[in-house]
Amino acid sequence: NAGVTQTPKFQVLKTGQSMTLQCAQDMNHNSMYWYRQDPGMGLRLIYYSASEGTTDKGEVPNGYNVSRLNKREFSLRLESAAPSQTSVYFCASRQDIMNTEAFFGQGTRLTVV
Amino acid sequence: AQSVAQPEDQVNVAEGNPLTVKCTYSVSGNPYLFWYVQYPNRGLQFLLKYITGDNLVKGSYGFEAEFNKSQTSFHLKKPSALVSDSALYFCAVRDQDSNYQLIWGAGTKLIIKP
Numbered sequence: 001n002a003g004v005t006q007t008p009k010f011q012v013l014k015t016g017q018s019m020t021l022q023c024a025q026d027m028n029h030n031s032m033y034w035y036r037q038d039p040g041m042g043l044r045l046i047y048y049s050a051s052e053g054t055t056d057k058g059e060v061p062n063g064y065n066v067s068r069l070n071k072r073e074f075s076l077r078l079e080s081a082a083p084s085q086t087s088v089y090f091c092a093s094r095q096d097i098m099n100t101e102a103f104f105g106q107g108t109r110l111t112v113v
Numbered sequence: 114a115q116s117v118a119q120p121e122d123q124v125n126v127a128e129g130n131p132l133t134v135k136c137t138y139s140v141s142g143n144p145y146l147f148w149y150v151q152y153p154n155r156g157l158q159f160l161l162k163y164i165t166g167d168n169l170v171k172g173s174y175g176f177e178a179e180f181n182k183s184q185t186s187f188h189l190k191k192p193s194a195l196v197s198d199s200a201l202y203f204c205a206v207r208d209q210d211s212n213y214q215l216i217w218g219a220g221t222k223l224i225i226k227p
Contacts, residue, residue, distance in 0.1 A: 004156070033214075040122070042203060042217040043157075058214065090156055097213040101147060104156030 002026055006091050006105035013081040013112045021076040021108050023091030031094040032074035033058075033102065034066060036087040043090065049074055050097050081112045115140045115208040119218035126194045126225050134189040134221045136204030145207035146187040147215065148178055152200045160202075163187060174198070194225045 004025045013019055025032065030051045035043040035058075045058030049068040063085060065077045074093075078085060088109050092102040116139045126132045138144055145164055149157040161172025168180045178189045189202060204218040 040219055042219040044217075045214055048214065092157075098207075101159040101162055102149075102157075102215065103159070106156045107154075 004091055004093055004103050004105040006089075006108055008108060009106065011108060011110050013078075013110065015082060015112060017081050018077065018079050019081065020078075021089055021091070021110075022073070023075065023105060024073045025091075025093040025103070026072065027093060027095075027103065028071070029093035029095050029103070030071070031097050032068065033092040033094075034064075034074070034076045035090045035092065036060065036085075037090060037107075038087050046076065046089075078110075081110075083112045086110060086112045115206055115210060115216050117204050117206045117216055117218045119202075119204055119221045121221050122219075123222045123224065126223070128196055128225050128227050129193050132191050132194045132198070132223065132225070134202050134204075134223060136187045136189065136218060138185050138187060138204075138206045140206055140209075142209050144180075144182075144185075144187075145209075146178075146180065147205040147207075148172065148176070148187075148189050149203045149205065150174075150200045151203065151220075157203060160189070196225045196227055199223055199225045 007022045033048040034046040044060045047066040049055045052071045067075045091105040094100045094102045118137045147162045148160040151157045163180045171177045201220045203220050205215040208216045
């Protein structure tokens with residue numbers, strides 16, 4: 001059981017380049033999330049999808065877009081990368097939005113130069 | 114607005130001693146609280162949660178947490194620390210005002226010295 005799988009694990013982009021971070025879960029979870037983790041700031045929610053077919057902005061959505069491709073997959077796109085987007089990105093999933101715990105991928109370390 | 118605070122950036126404990134990692138919260142309504150652990154270069158792993166019931170919650174790897182409503186705290190504890198417990202620990206609270214999203218503390222780095 002793979003859980004939550006993120007690709008790629010590492011990426012270096014030049015300012016202005018675009019890329020898509022992929023995330024897939026095999027636990028039949030309804031809710032999926034994208035977070036960024038920066039030193040001393042914990043996790044900040046970028047976007048989430050409470051259920052298939054819906055997406056909503058989180059705390060820090062500017063500069064990002066998302067697609068809930070199907071129940072399994074939730075991608076995060078940077079249209080024009082900026083150095084401020086250098087961070088570690090985590091995808092997570094939960095059975096639902098209520099009481100259940102989140103399961104995390106291993107993260108993508110993104111550097112924008 | 115809901116919030117969670119982890120007042121210590123780092124906690125140092127000698128192996129074999131008890132450990133406590135602190136978390137306080139502010140919520141409207143009933144608190145739903147979580148603890149996660151992050152090992153280096155890994156994603157977060159769920160340790161335990163408090164939804165309702167007994168104030169002492171037991172979780173993975175011998176960890177437990179005590180919910181204290183009057184002090185609005187949910188401290189993580191372990192009776193005897195292991196070197197392998199060294200990691201980053203995050204407390205989170207469910208935000209019922211924002212579609213039940215999890216609000217995260219900044220994290221506490223736990224260092225267990227042999």
